[in-house]
Amino acid sequence: MSDHRPSGHEDIIELEDSLEDIQAYFEVRGWSDGLPFIPPTRERVDRFVGHLGRDPGEVLCTLAPRNGEATVERVVANAVMAGCRPEDLPIVVTAVQAAADDALNLNAIQSTTHPSAIMILVNGPVADKLSIASGPGCFGPGWRANVSIGRALRLCLFNIGGGTPGEGDRATQGSPAKLAFCVAENSAESPWEPYHVEQGFAADDSVVTVIACEGPHNIQDHYSIGGRGVLTTVAGALAQAGSNHLLRNTGFPVLAFGPEHAHQVAVDGYGKADVKRFLWEHARFPVERLSEEWTADGSYADRVEHLTGQRAEAPITQKPENLQVIVCGGPGKHSCWMPTFGGDTRPVSRLLERG
Amino acid sequence: MGTDAFERLAALQAKAMGHPDLPVVIVEHPLGGIDPDEVREKAKVAARAIVERFGPKL
Numbered sequence: 172m173s174d175h176r177p178s179g180h181e182d183i184i185e186l187e188d189s190l191e192d193i194q195a196y197f198e199v200r201g202w203s204d205g206l207p208f209i210p211p212t213r214e215r216v217d218r219f220v221g222h223l224g225r226d227p228g229e230v231l232c233t234l235a236p237r238n239g240e241a242t243v244e245r246v247v248a249n250a251v252m253a254g255c256r257p258e259d260l261p262i263v264v265t266a267v268q269a270a271a272d273d274a275l276n277l278n279a280i281q282s283t284t285h286p287s288a289i290m291i292l293v294n295g296p297v298a299d300k301l302s303i304a305s306g307p308g309c310f311g312p313g314w315r316a317n318v319s320i321g322r323a324l325r326l327c328l329f330n331i332g333g334g335t336p337g338e339g340d341r342a343t344q345g346s347p348a349k350l351a352f353c354v355a356e357n358s359a360e361s362p363w364e365p366y367h368v369e370q371g372f373a374a375d376d377s378v379v380t381v382i383a384c385e386g387p388h389n390i391q392d393h394y395s396i397g398g399r400g401v402l403t404t405v406a407g408a409l410a411q412a413g414s415n416h417l418l419r420n421t422g423f424p425v426l427a428f429g430p431e432h433a434h435q436v437a438v439d440g441y442g443k444a445d446v447k448r449f450l451w452e453h454a455r456f457p458v459e460r461l462s463e464e465w466t467a468d469g470s471y472a473d474r475v476e477h478l479t480g481q482r483a484e485a486p487i488t489q490k491p492e493n494l495q496v497i498v499c500g501g502p503g504k505h506s507c508w509m510p511t512f513g514g515d516t517r518p519v520s521r522l523l524e525r526g
Numbered sequence: 527m528g529t530d531a532f533e534r535l536a537a538l539q540a541k542a543m544g545h546p547d548l549p550v551v552i553v554e555h556p557l558g559g560i561d562p563d564e565v566r567e568k569a570k571v572a573a574r575a576i577v578e579r580f581g582p583k584l
Binding site (some may be wrong): 341 | 531532534535538539541542543
């Protein structure tokens with residue numbers, strides 16, 4: 172791999188034209204997530220930057236914990252590595268900028284011991300245009316757009332932000348969700364208004380949201396026929412000891428209904444606000460089942476009482492509106508939820524393009 | 527102040543924020559989930575380190 176065209180921006184590294192050698196060179200320096208990548212050659216990066224139509228030296232934001240400058244060229248190089256197509260770049264750029272928003276609290280998210288990944292949620296026409304999966308298996312492998320866009324963000328967080336495992340990223344165990352985590356909402360099969368409309372965007376706007384959360388925790392319910400039954404199962408799943416939401420009863424947990432569960436719930440008359448109210452009231456964990464070392468001095472129960480008027484059962488967040496509800500997936504009686512880092516991070520939605 | 531398990535992160539953050547020479551007091555990991563008596567012992571270690579570093583100015 173050698174290209175003598177001067178960059179004017181980043182240094183050019185000359186390596187033998189061998190994928191294995193290039194891979195090894197990057198790995199030793201901690202520049203890769205461990206998977207094979209597309210070498211970010213001068214030619215590729217320039218071609219991608221040209222497609223984006225922006226100044227390669229433009230600083231989009233800084234990424235913690237290293238506070239590295241995320242220039243257009245650097246973000247594009249990482250997107251090339253991830254296997255993105257040129258048309259994916261606007262989403263990658265928007266996701267990177269959203270991740271740097273103070274509300275997400277990237278410094279904490281990158282360096283925490285918690286296995287906090289960053290989910291990219293895409294709403295609006297761009298999802299279909301770029302074939303970002305929202306249906307069967309949407310959180311899993313097999314969808315180039317989902318995997319490469321999610322991976323591009325992670326590589327930016329590594330290589331620009333310094334969030335490499337064991338260094339800037341101090342996650343105790345990490346998570347597969349940190350490899351690539353991008354999904355589109357299945358608005359076509361949702362009985363409710365899409366997430367971005369709930370946030371105040373127009374239905375035909377394309378919006379990118381980033382949420383600092385764990386990977387999906389499955390919630391199966393094959394036996395309930397009515398919506399209340401499904402919600403009862405979901406409430407039981409959300410009230411999970413060990414989630415950051417029970418730590419201080421804060422945060423914005425994400426609930427992704429599969430379409431079948433969503434319809435069961437909606438047919439029973441539950442709108443999104445009703446769903447959130449039901450879940451907040453029923454997703455409660457008995458305080459007596461928490462570790463005594465958490466609760467012995469009474470301050471935990473004091474907070475529970477302040478939020479709910481009783482001391483025995485802990486809510487997972489301060490108020491129903493904090494629950495983030497989306498619909499995605501395909502046929503089957505499954506939904507999932509993603510606990511987040513807790514009250515110290517908020518989802519960030521950014522407009523990609525007006526409808 | 528931090529524990530030895532996070533010493534590299536502390537150095538990275540100090541440099542990123544423009545204070546590469548920031549004095550950092552390091553104690554043995556962990557600080558969370560340990561007996562209060564253990565915490566006090568580690569606090570003593572930290573206090574000694576701070577006095578050594580800044581002694582005459584304290």
